[in-house]
């Protein structure tokens with residue numbers, strides 16, 4: 001355990017959720033991974049929980065890359081057969097309640113996460129600038145210009161237009177082109193989301209949301225430890241004037257209504273558990289996190305780096321094209337001398353980006369599938385439709401060699417490139433084109 005002292009403290013139980021530890025951990029979870037909302041951090045936490053508890057994570061077929069063929073509406077055909085029947089599902093998708101309910105066990109708990117729309121849109125505009133026609137039309141690449149006349153740049157029918165308006169509503173399966181002033185539509189949507197999702201986390205109160213999650217699922221504090229992933233470098237961010245933030249919220253008015261509603265309901269749930277008590281759990285969580293960070297990073301601050309500076313391919317986050325810099329971590333070289341392989345694996349997985357972790361999990365689950373059904377002759381899942389790897393830095397050859405049993409972290413930690421680190425932004429022409437066509 002990485003917790004400083006045994007974690008006896010717990011908020012008093014609610015009738016709806018008995019205190020964690022008083023009933024078995026809930027293991028069937030569907031997390032709707034919305035865009036630019038801290039969802040990769042949350043996905044990593046769920047992947048690790050699944051691995052620790054031998055659970056099956058539904059993963060996309062290879063032709064969908066690492067997301068369920070987003071922005072198409074989710075169907076169970078997008079799920080890789082080697083990842084069935086699932087306990088957990090967490091990769092990007094456009095939500096489809098009926099299909100998910102068909103796929104997931106009956107007692108699945110549905111959760112999702114929202115972020116304040118102006119902050120979310122600013123992140124999305126930078127990240128998807130070269131992957132969304134509506135943004136690319138803005139020649140000077142500035143948010144201010146987009147908001148001089150959004151209708152001039154936005155085309156509702158384009159396949160990638162969901163990045164440019166009400167992305168959160170779209171991810172939830174709603175109509176991104178309805179206004180937040182359409183009261184009937186808003187009320188029906190809020191009611192539907194409330195009916196399906198037991199918890200809507202809020203990125204600005206990520207730790208408080210995790211405390212609620214821990215109570216909802218009867219998990220331990222250890223289960224909600226995380227390191228922040230998929231962060232932009234400070235120089236890739238821009239601060240918003242109040243005027244611009246207001247324009248962004250009004251353009252994304254459906255997202256704003258969703259956010260305001262679920263932010264208020266998060267705080268009602270926190271109050272019901274006890275404000276002081278949630279604050280205390282948050283403090284324990286942060287202390288445990290700091291201890292874990294110091295342990296993984298040799299007692300120093302984490303080695304937060306731009307992708308091009310990360311030597312280990314398996315730790316490089318995917319980089320969108322353009323000027324945005326997505327940060328990742330490198331582990332100290334001497335980790336293997338100081339820790340057991342289990343501790344190294346924890347440190348490694350805590351900082352493993354979405355694309356690589358998805359591939360690692362698919363491979364390890366496929367191996368388990370082979371062991372369960374030995375008549376299958378292929379050691380790796382065969383792609384339904386062969387595609388060029390979506391991210392130039394993640395090639396099939398970089399996958400760990402397949403071997404029965406769990407994937408060993410030492411294979412990853414040794415997988416530094418011998419040549420100079422490759423700039424992940426520089427791919428072949430084919431892979432660049434592929435990125436443009438299919439990227440997040």
Ligand SMILES: Nc1ncnc2c1ncn2[C@@H]1O[C@H](COP(=O)(O)OS(=O)(=O)O)[C@@H](OP(=O)(O)O)[C@H]1O
Nearest residue numbers: 035036037038039040041123206228229230231232
């Ligand atoms: N724990 C926590 N709390 C608050 N915010 C966090 C956290 N972890 C990640 N982040 C921020 O979330 C942004 C990335 O979101 P996603 O991982 O959902 O993006 S993606 O759609 O999967 O690409 C990205 O925001 P920007 O840096 O503004 O782009 C991250 O910095």
